[in-house]
Amino acid sequence: MKTMRQMIWIIVMMAVVVFSATSASGQEITIALGSEPTTLDPQLREDGGERAVNDNVYETLMARTPDGKLKPGLVASEPKLLDPKTWEVKLRSGIQFHNGEPFNADAVVYSVKRIIDKKFNSEQISFFFTIVDAKKVDDLTVQIITDGPDPILLSRLYWMKMVPPVYSKDPKFAETPVGTGPYKFVRWNRGQNLVLEANPGYWGEAPAIKKVTYRFVSDAGTRLAGLMAGEFDIITNLLPEFTKKVPQAIHILGLEHPIIILNADAGPTKDARVRKALNLAVDKKALAEGLFEGFAQVAQGQLLSPSFFGFNKEVGPYPYDPNQAKALLKEAGAAGASIEIIGTAGRWLKDREMVEAVAGYWEAVGLKPKVRIFEFNEYLNRLFDRKTRADAIFVVSSNELMDADKSFSAYYKAGGVGSSNSDKDLAALIDSARTETDPAKRAALYHKAVKHAYDQAYFVWLLNIEDVYGVSKRLHWPGRVDAKMLVSEMRMK
């Protein structure tokens, strides 16, 4: 009798849970993130979980369209360059933070000074290190001063979230955020969930989704199960092999580029013919289809996506031509040469698989590739080793500023943290582009740099990976090239 009663109790409890799980009204969604925010202060950490939430709570002076074009955000019009080091921004009027603080020149000056303050020690400083000051001109006009000509300031401003000057000094600010965005903070149960609701006083178009709950699920299989069970509406980083099983798989060309850095200063790869052969030997299209089920595009012979500033339309991928590769290797006297390729496992999607596949292609043209997969820390030692560069190092570069400067300074330019060439001409092009404020001239400099590096085959450009999301049947969301999940762009079908 007693066990019977317990059974009934358990069944009732289950029913309640099932009911509560499916009773969410039509305008509420749940998003499963891989990691929980460590803070909700939008200026302090470099933290994907924090960003996913705060992108909806806070806004920036400049915004981007879903396909990546810069457009005014909290500014009323395109910022003007007064002199090479001074940008003037005019703000939209009548905007308030969720707590009623006005958004005005004081708020902008405060936000800029807060994030560049050495004592504040922001992890996001690598986005803003060129900014030295901000000055109020009038209530809706601010001047932003850089340490030299900074042509990518507007891209940088897309990453700087505007915070309320009074409330952000409150210790509670890091746990209960207040921004100007289309969603406002409701609650955060650490380890469990985080809830936002639509901001009724939003200055822009009212969002269609009224409430969003974030859940934190680190395991990809569990995220998938939650989507299949109808508990989640969006899951991030869906594995390509699962795309056929989910209600909708949204895929969009992302910011990540796997490449192989070739040592142009020593070893068999010193000869440009060998480097070209290493490119020609690899069937990039087969990698995209075999490893990523087609959820990746062949890289266009450059470390840039088509949406990035500096992308050179004239340059395309090296074709897959093993015969020409063999001929080039023979010509260079490198037939049968041994080439060491360094990689890591489990850090990036299919990292080890890509290295092994590339080594297979190299072997097929008669080379002797030596694959060395290291644990991430040891791998980084090799990647950053400035004294002895390995013949070939696999790396995945991600570029949130969507501008050539960051990736080129790190990998193309001689002396960059992951660069393996000492090409002074290329370095000079990248240096002059860094300070050229005329966009057309600047683009021309990058086009030249892209072509030059392509002709020298300093890298094996592999793929441009697509971001893949699993999405429930009821939700409509086109996705964004910058990997931001802006709930205001989602709606129910």
Next chain:
Amino acid sequence: MGRYFLKRLWHGAIVIFGVTVLVFVVTRLVGDPVKVMLPLEATAEQRAAFERELGLDRPMTIQFVDFMMGLSRLDFGKSLWQHRPAMQIVFEKLPLTLELAILGIGLAFVLSIPLGILSALRPGGVSDRSTVFVSLIGLSIPQFWLGLLLIIVFAVQLKWLPTSGIDTPAHIILPTITMALPALARLVMIVRSSMIDELNQQYVKTCFAKGLPFYRVVGVHALRNAALPVVTLTGWELIRAVAGYSVVVETVFAWPGLGLTAIQAIEREDLILLQAIVFTVAILVVLINILMDVAYKIIDPRLKMG
């Protein structure tokens, strides 16, 4: 008895100290949080500044003295990843792990006794053979796979239970079962074999001959004598649940306890948080061992302590 426990506590303290020091040294030899935590394209100056901020640029001996001073106040410092005091995070997560471990191993223990006895009463019978068969399955299934299987059947297909999280009491059902099954399989086998041994003893025949009721002979006399290995294994399962299974089960069910946090701390090379977790788990292991000793003494007062 009292002296014995003082001695056990003293030994326990040495173990905890040794484990803590070992983790301090190994994490610093193997890992470099600075490299892992900053973006790949960060410059050498940014890396140096970050290293200074974390205090990792100081000589290891100074770091160690600092670490020991903190340890005496149970203060490991701030987690490199979450930027909150590491012990605060541990205290937040620990109850969730204990809840799961105690429920799971408790369930396994409670079920293992009737099932094991049932098997032992007629070795080779239908119920015995099916119990052994199911136990073998339970022993051979990897736990993460079992968890995913339960999710697919009960959450995705039948939609009876949620897939992951901790929002309602129902959220604990699948993780508990996943925690319990492999332990249950091992416990049943132990209960079965020690009961078979006991039931073949002369004193059992004597008891029956004296006309004692069946449930008293089996459930009290034989079971009590068979209990020692069962208690040993249960304690061991509890230790494994806290220090091992929790990592797998919590990851599969997004259960934000100490095991999941440990994995995330390792991924992010968060030395500080890792030290706090290992220290706490070491204390738990020592405590569970001492509790088991108490249980032995209760079960068999003849046991000499010392």
